[in-house]
Amino acid sequence: xxxxxxxxxxxxxxxxxxxxxxxxxxxxxxxxxxxxxxxxxxxxxxxxxxxxxxxxxxxxxxxxxxxxxxxxxxxxxxxxxxxxxxxxxxxxxxxxxxxxxxxxxxxxxxxxxxxxxxxxxxxxxxxxxxxxxxxxxxxxxxxxxxxxxxxxxxxxxxxxxxxxxxxxxxxxxxxxxxxxxxxxxxxxxxxxxxxxxxxxxxxx
Amino acid sequence: xxxxxxxxxxxxxxxxxxxxxxxxxxxxxxxxxxxxxxxxxxxx
Numbered sequence: 001x002x003x004x005x006x007x008x009x010x011x012x013x014x015x016x017x018x019x020x021x022x023x024x025x026x027x028x029x030x031x032x033x034x035x036x037x038x039x040x041x042x043x044x045x046x047x048x049x050x051x052x053x054x055x056x057x058x059x060x061x062x063x064x065x066x067x068x069x070x071x072x073x074x075x076x077x078x079x080x081x082x083x084x085x086x087x088x089x090x091x092x093x094x095x096x097x098x099x100x101x102x103x104x105x106x107x108x109x110x111x112x113x114x115x116x117x118x119x120x121x122x123x124x125x126x127x128x129x130x131x132x133x134x135x136x137x138x139x140x141x142x143x144x145x146x147x148x149x150x151x152x153x154x155x156x157x158x159x160x161x162x163x164x165x166x167x168x169x170x171x172x173x174x175x176x177x178x179x180x181x182x183x184x185x186x187x188x189x190x191x192x193x194x195x196x197x198x199x200x201x202x203x204x
Numbered sequence: 205x206x207x208x209x210x211x212x213x214x215x216x217x218x219x220x221x222x223x224x225x226x227x228x229x230x231x232x233x234x235x236x237x238x239x240x241x242x243x244x245x246x247x248x
Contacts (some may be wrong), residue, residue, distance in 0.1 A: 004239060011237070018237040019225060021217070024244040029220035032244035042219035046240075056213035058205040059240050067240040070205065074212040074236040078227070081235075083206050088242040101237055113233055142221055193222050201221060204234055 003094045005039045008202075010098050014105035015076070015112040017204050019044050022067055023051045030141040038144040040202065059085070073100055076112055116203040121152060122182050127192070128167050130176040131158040135189035139177045142193045146200045212236075 001020045004011075011018050021044040024032070033039035046053045046067065051060035054067040061068055069090055073082035082100055086092050105112075127143055129136035143152055157164035157176050168174040171185025178185050179192040186192045206212070216226040230236055 001239070001241065004237075014235070015233075016235040016237050017225075017230060018239065019219070020239050020241060022241050022243055026218050026220050026222070028244045033220055035245075039220070042221070042223060042225050044215075044217040044219050044225060046217060053213075053215040053217060054240050056215070057238070057240075061242075064242075066242040069242060070240045072206065072212070072236075072238045072240075074227075074238065076230070076232055076235050078212050078214075078231050080206055080208055080210045080212050083208060085205065092239070097237060097239075101235060104235055108235075110232070112235075145221060190222070197221050197223060201223070204230070 001033070001039055001041070001043065002036050004092075004097075005041050007094060007098045008040060011041075011101060012115040012202070014098075014102045015108075015114075016101040016105065017042070018101075021046050021053065023047060023054070023065070027138070030138065030145065034141040034144040038147055038149070040145060040147060057083070061088070064088075071097055073097070073104065075104060076108065076110065118197075118199045118201055118203060121148070121196075121199050125152055125179070125181040127152055127154045128157055128163065128176045128178040128180070129154060130156065133176065136177040139179070139189045139192045139196075142196050146196055148196065148200055152196075 019042045025047050026045045029043040054060040059068045059070040068085045070085040155163045164174040214227045
C-alpha cells in the first residue's frame with residue numbers, strides 16, 4: 001500500500017480514489033500504516049462480517065481467512081473495468097494499475113469534480129499525548145497517517161510533566177490526549193481525530 | 205472473481221482514519237481502485 005499511496009498525485013489527477021482493503025480492523029490498519037511511515041489513502045476494514053466485501057467481488061480466500069492480493073478498477077458509473085489477482089504471495093505492478101486509471105479517466109466523457117485539500121492546521125496547533133494510553137496512540141497514528149509529523153508538534157506529558165501543567169492552563173484539564181488549536185482544547189481522541197481529518201485529509 | 209463489465213457490488217466500510225467510505229456516494233464523482241491485500245503487517 002505505501003507504493004500506491006506514493007502515486008497519490010497521479011490518482012488525484014485522474015479522479016480516482018484508491019483504497020486498500022483487508023479483513024483487519026481499523027485499529028490494526030492505523031497501527032500498520034503508521035509503522036510504515038504513514039498512509040493517507042483509505043485502508044478499509046472488511047472486518048465484520050469478515051471479508052464480506054471481498055467475497056462480493058469474488059476475492060475472499062475462505063479456507064485461509066484472508067483476501068486475495070487482487071485489484072478492481074470501478075468507473076464512476078459503478079461498472080467494473082478491470083479485475084486481476086497476483087495471488088497473496090505476488091507483487092502488484094502499481095505503476096501499471098495507475099496507468100489504467102489514467103487511461104480510464106482520459107477516455108471518460110462526463111465531468112468529475114476535482115479532489116480538494118482541507119484548509120490545514122493553524123499555527124500553534126499542538127497534540128498532547130501520554131504513555132501507555134491507547135487513545136493517545138490512536139491520535140498519534142492519525143497524525144502520522146495524515147503526514148503531519150513535521151507540521152503538528154506532539155508533546156508527551158508523561159515524559160515532561162511540566163507540559164501537562166501548561167495543557168491544564170490552556171484547556172482546564174491535564175488530560176491526554178488533547179489537541180490545542182485556535183485557542184481551544186479538544187480532549188476526546190474521537191474529536192481530535194475527526195478535527196485532524198477535516199483539516200488535513202483529502203476531500204473526495 | 206468479478207467480471208469486467210459487471211456492476212460493482214456496493215460497499216460501505218470504515219477506514220483507518222475513522223472515515224466511512226460509501227461506494228454509493230462516489231458514483232458520478234470518482235473512479236475507485238480497490239486493492240485487496242491479505243493482511244496488515246505483511247509485505248505489500
